Amino acid sequence: MAKVLHIDSSARAGGSEQHRHGSHTRRLSARFVARWRAARPGDEVLYRDVGQRPPAPVTGRWIHAACTPPGAREPWMKETLAESDALVDELLAADLIVAGVPMYNFNVPAQFKAYIDNIVRVGRTFGFDRLRVGEPYWPLLAESGKKLVILSSRGDHGYARGERLEHMNHVEPSIRTAFGYIGITDVESVAIEYDEFADERLKTSIAMAERQVDVFVDRLLREWSTREPGAPEPSLAMAR
Template sequence: MSRLLVVESSARQQGSISRQLTAEFLQRWQASHPADQIIQRDLASTVLPHLDTDLLGGWMKPAAEQTPAEQAALARSNELTEELLAADVLVLAAPMYNFGIPSTLKAWLDHVLRAGVTFKYTETGPQGLLSGKRAIVLTARGGVYAGGPLDHQEPYLRQALAFIGIHDVQFIHAEGLNMGDEFQQRGLATARQAIAEVA
């Protein structure tokens, strides 16, 4: 039995392609892996604050010196980090906003990329501590960007995940969604075929 952590980052609850892809992925995954446990984290319904002085204080100050706000920030970061540590498979659903990831997903990453917890510094540089995990990233994009210079989404997420030790990362892109019906249908069909193969 495996544990999946599913992180949704679309700002839209209705009409979101990335949420539709996630639902299809989970339906297929559960059919193939009925004993697996699925934990879902929706960054639109439970919005995380951006990295701030309270979170930094919670990480860096001794417990006795933390303010109530810093203690709350640390508790929130601990909860998110523990979800990630407990997961065998990480599923990120990420629409492309302005050539990159949603700021809500960046905020989640800022809470879980933690020195001494998910990575550590060594004499030869940083070392990820989450080896053995797998990640699947579902994206929804208005244009066609994969492999091009304007795709700041996939390279960034690959680097961020590798930094914490997750190197087995598979991207499933639904592209061309705002380029007319033909492009949209082709992009969705390509993504759904990949989902069927992965799940």
């Protein structure tokens, strides 16, 4: 069995396949997870909606608590870190992370940044030793085999690698940096563009992104079957 962590971070509550002004990223993440579930109904899927219920932002008390050795933490410190600990535990348990993350003003939503700030934790997802020879920081999830799929959306177009607005895209690059820092480097992404134009180009972009999601899921299902000795090849027709 695989464990899937499904995260949505859009401020919009519903998907654009159901609501005229719904979220494209929720649409893509729901499609991904539904297709995965259809092929692997026994897998555990944990849903975390940071868009509607964002984690508390990091505060001075949070930093004080996180930088205090676990054995020396006072009760208030444990309480302050309780939400962060729960988010880290979810991440550690997951094999596959599917994150719907729209572009807000060229970067990730504040809700998702709060999520990142809560899971990048010294002693839990990265190590630090000022006396360590060479690099004092190191990732703790480097050998975990986790995969991250980023499903994004943009109002304009041309933010992909080599395109006209690549230098203004701080969504996928910042997520890759943060997750790579803790050791999750197997990352793929899909994005819908032209949302602000709301014309045929948007419809085409949505259709293309949905096809890419289907291809990703089918390929990942094949890859997952090789991780499980003796497991039969998954029936991809079930997901269609």
